[in-house]
Amino acid sequence: MEANERDIYDVTIIGGGPAGMYAAFYSGMRAMRTKLIEAKEELGGFMRTYPEKMIWDVGAVGPVRCEKMIEILEEQARTFDPTIVLGQEMAHVNRQEDGIFELTSKTGERHYTRTILLCAGRGMTQVQKLDIEGANRYELTNLHYTITSLARFKDKRVLISGGGDSAVDWANEIAKLAKQVIVVHRRNEFSAHEQPVEQMKATATIMTPYRIFRLHGAGDQLESITLEHAETGELVRIEADEVVVNHGFDRDFGALLNWGLAKEDYGLTVDQRMRTNISGIFGAGDFITYGSKVRLIAGAFNDAVLAVNSAKLYLDPAASDMAGVSSHNERFNEKNKKITQEQMK
Structure with a gap:
């Protein structure tokens, strides 16, 4: 396929659990062209296994039922209109001569991206x-x-x-x-x-x-x-x-563990900036492990921020280390105006 025929994204997130959904939001804050791919037919990841549970330990949110938390996260993930693909399990990755990654699903669909963020959580779980x-x-x-x-x-x-x-x-x-x-x-x-x-x-x-x-x-x-x-x-x-x-649950990560990524007993090995051993591939959430890893939903959010920031710097070493806070981030200017106008009606 010719380079100009490929639809190339800045970052492609694999996995639609809390880490993947928050990464989709945060990459929007960083003005990155984003695609999120989830193997199942709905977002939520492992959280879908306990929809009735009350969640208390996410900062400034709660207590809230898990199904409501998923709804909130999905709405937030769609803030900057990322491309969301459901029902596709990734099978192969190939870095092409120009450095672009080609991702191929088990059913043959192809996706092109400059960086990859792996948020596979606990994989395709089986009770x-x-x-x-x-x-x-x-x-x-x-x-x-x-x-x-x-x-x-x-x-x-x-x-x-x-x-x-x-x-x-x-x-x-x-x-x-x-x-x-x-x-x-x-x-x-x-x-x-x-x-x-x-x-x-x-x-x-x-x-x-x-x-x-x-x-x-x-x-x-x-x-x-x-x-x-x-x-x-x-x-x-x-x-x-x-x-x-x-x-x-039995965990099944499919072909992801055959991509040459370094791994430990519990997840992929990443450094403190969420970088894997393969340049341009990053990780976040329960799918990864590092020295101070916290296996909470709140921890997944922090992983996602670090991973997206690393992906941004990989693409543009001159970029700032992190996105501007939302209260001063120009990406929210028009959205804030709209909210303010609706509140004044």
């Missing part, structure tokens, strides 16, 4: 289901791997299996309206943050170290669960109206 005979029989009734409505747990006896942040957060949310919450974990210690764990212990019945051993039900309705003590093998059978399983 870890119970490896117990007959478990799939109850998945359409009262065995849950994700929660889309808290109302169904009102006045019910709910068993939650898991020890991470998701399990503990759901226990605390469900405890507000359930008759009883029983939390089962195969270890004595929980890996979730300390304060939510203390809150859970004050409101839920804790059974550790136990794991789900067998399920009992009538037809497609789960009625009781046999638990096995992880150390003694003792079996205990308890009744439950609803069962929630949070055993984590």
Whole structure:
């Protein structure tokens, strides 16, 4: 393809979670021509797995349900009208002779860009289901791997299996309206943050170290669960109206890890300016790791700012180190006038 036939962007963001969406906004502040590509058919990334959860730890926002947070982030991401492509998973990258990257999707679409920002989050996640005979029989009734409505747990006896942040957060949310919450974990210690764990212990019945051993039900309705003590093998059978399983997710990053990028056990290796080992490719969010990495939504925003600034300097070494703050950034002049006029009506 001739150079003048390519539609070339300054930055192409791969991944539409919080890091990718904020990067799309911030690159607009830096007057960069931006494209965002998401493998799924909607933006939000891993946040889509817990739409009902309340988010408290994003500065100046909250408490807010996750589905609302996604809505706010998407609206912000579209501020400067980036090109957004959904339903395309990237397979190959090739740096052409003139330094332009050619990205090719699994279905053959091609994208051209001067820089790449990888915001793949936790990848194409797949929930870890119970490896117990007959478990799939109850998945359409009262065995849950994700929660889309808290109302169904009102006045019910709910068993939650898991020890991470998701399990503990759901226990605390469900405890507000359930008759009883029983939390089962195969270890004595929980890996979730300390304060939510203390809150859970004050409101839920804790059974550790136990794991789900067998399920009992009538037809497609789960009625009781046999638990096995992880150390003694003792079996205990308890009744439950609803069962929630949070055993984590299998992560699949597709072909991204085959691009020659340096990586560690948890994510791509970047430096403190979000630069990968390949010149012109940067990273942000849960997909990356570095010494002081913070795995929070708020941390993803900071990563995105650093990565976009590095991409801008890569394209124009004479550019300022960062965008002007929004209160003085000329990119907002017309938008501020419009908002002011609407408020005065």
